[in-house]
Amino acid sequence: MKVKYRDIFMAFFRAGLLGFGGGLSAIPLMHREVVKVYKWMGDEEFSDILALANTLPGPINTKMSGYLGYRVRGIPGMLVALVGTVVPTVILMIVFLTALNAYKDKPWVQGMSKAVVPVAGVMLGMLTWGFVKKSIEAIGWLLTMIVMAAGVVVMVVLGIHPAFLIGALLAIALLTKKDFDQKKQEHAS
CATH class of the missing domain: 1.10.287 (Helix Hairpins)
Incomplete structure (x- = not known):
């Protein structure tokens, strides 16, 4: 059964929408969508793609979504995945930067900005621990x-x-x- 473009868009839209803290923070979300929710590939294949994407120049989020979309449905899938990844970022940048600019001197805005960093760190730590466990299974x-x-x-x-x-x-x-x-x-x- 062919993967629906709507599913590709939603998978990467959710990862892009919730991936606060930079492209790396969206990787665990992408992993969840691609491996756990839609089961388009396994952990090992995802980690191989992530390792390769890390060696290439450019933003990790768009490299991963572009390739994963291509892998699932070819060039149209790649384009859908890229749009799904970029659209929430563009919308949120416009909304949040407008709001942050208006309230940048308020303590709650400064606190909110600082609180995002540890949450992104925990998400990356969880992804790292998952890769360590897989590595232990594979090579000891x-x-x-x-x-x-x-x-x-x-x-x-x-x-x-x-x-x-x-x-x-x-x-x-x-x-x-x-x-x-x-x-x-x-x-x-």
């Missing part, structure tokens, strides 16, 4: 911790862009998969 606890520690060292301590780390991990995975497939064939013979 020890290797997951080693890769995470290496990621912290490479990105935080050495200041290297995540794209290089992701590229190195993809290369290692491709090389070890080939060795793994060869060993698997040898054991089958």
